[in-house]
Amino acid sequence: MEQMTLGKRIAFLRKQRNLTQDDLAERMMVSPQAVSKWENDQSCPDIALLPELSKALGVTVDYLLSGEQEPAAQLVPNENRKPVEQMLLKVVIDSSDGDRVRINLPVMLIKLGLEMGAGDFGISMNQGTLQKIDFEQIFRLVECGVMGKLVEMDSDGDHVEIWVE
Amino acid sequence: MKISMSGIGEKQRHFTLALPTPVIFNRTTAYLAVKFRIMKNEAGEPKLSYEQVCVLMTALRKGKECLHGLPLLDVESSDGEKIKIYL
Numbered sequence: 305m306e307q308m309t310l311g312k313r314i315a316f317l318r319k320q321r322n323l324t325q326d327d328l329a330e331r332m333m334v335s336p337q338a339v340s341k342w343e344n345d346q347s348c349p350d351i352a353l354l355p356e357l358s359k360a361l362g363v364t365v366d367y368l369l370s371g372e373q374e375p376a377a378q379l380v381p382n383e384n385r386k387p388v389e390q391m392l393l394k395v396v397i398d399s400s401d402g403d404r405v406r407i408n409l410p411v412m413l414i415k416l417g418l419e420m421g422a423g424d425f426g427i428s429m430n431q432g433t434l435q436k437i438d439f440e441q442i443f444r445l446v447e448c449g450v451m452g453k454l455v456e457m458d459s460d461g462d463h464v465e466i467w468v469e
Numbered sequence: 470m471k472i473s474m475s476g477i478g479e480k481q482r483h484f485t486l487a488l489p490t491p492v493i494f495n496r497t498t499a500y501l502a503v504k505f506r507i508m509k510n511e512a513g514e515p516k517l518s519y520e521q522v523c524v525l526m527t528a529l530r531k532g533k534e535c536l537h538g539l540p541l542l543d544v545e546s547s548d549g550e551k552i553k554i555y556l
Contacts, residue, residue, distance in 0.1 A: 389531070389535065390535055391535075392535060392536070392539070401547055402546075402547025403544070403545070403546050403547055404543075404544070404545040405542075405543070405544050405545075406540070406542070406543040406544075407541070407542055407543075408536055408539045408540065408541055408542075408543075409541070410528075410531075410532035410535040410536065412528060412531070412532065412535070413525075413528055413529070413532055416524065416525060416528050420517060420521050420524075420525070
């Protein structure tokens with residue numbers, strides 16, 4: 305993948321998701337010819353389209369542009385670590401019935417919640433298939449310097465990811 | 470703070486409510502939140518005190534800077550309805 309051009313990467317990811325050029329064009333609100341040109345490296349997608357394009361292809365903008373996947377989780381040394389006040393906890397939920405939920409929570413709010421005794425925030429979906437996520441454990445990991453994708457789980461067709469950035 | 474809701478097809482509508490964040494997260498809101506909880510749970514004490522809710526309100530105001538324009542909550546239902554909440 306690393307040797308691929310942007311166009312080849314778009315084509316590869318599109319086919320991987322069983323999308324036709326027409327499907328992708330419709331989603332991106334461009335012509336199928338535009339998609340064809342991207343894939344043949346005759347032109348590049350507009351910069352404003354990159355977030356939506358990466359979403360449609362199920363990858364990050366970074367990955368789409370560079371082809372380099374960030375490691376799922378990494379231990380960040382103290383000197384390179386952001387202060388907790390600037391950290392963000394991202395919860396990504398794709399439910400089996402097609403609902404999409406994205407939550408961006410400042411980590412300091414979680415810290416405060418824990419200090420106030422709200423030990424579990426609890427996220428439940430689809431009659432509680434996904435019971436509880438232990439935010440206390442997640443916060444402990446963050447305090448130790450673990451960043452990136454901390455949780456990835458599939459439960460009854462629901463997909464959940466928790467990232468700390 | 471901005472709350473935006475939109476739908477497609479038969480449910481096509483667009484609704485946006487935008488208010489300055491300090492108007493929403495302030496001591497008055499904290500007072501009302503605590504009072505409301507007392508009214509709802511007459512038998513027991515509220516889980517959070519007024520002072521704690523005030524601290525929470527301050528944290529929510531500061532949380533806005535941390536989000537850098539990202540929505541706090543972004544929900545898209547399978548039938549095309551979208552709800553976004555920005556601090």
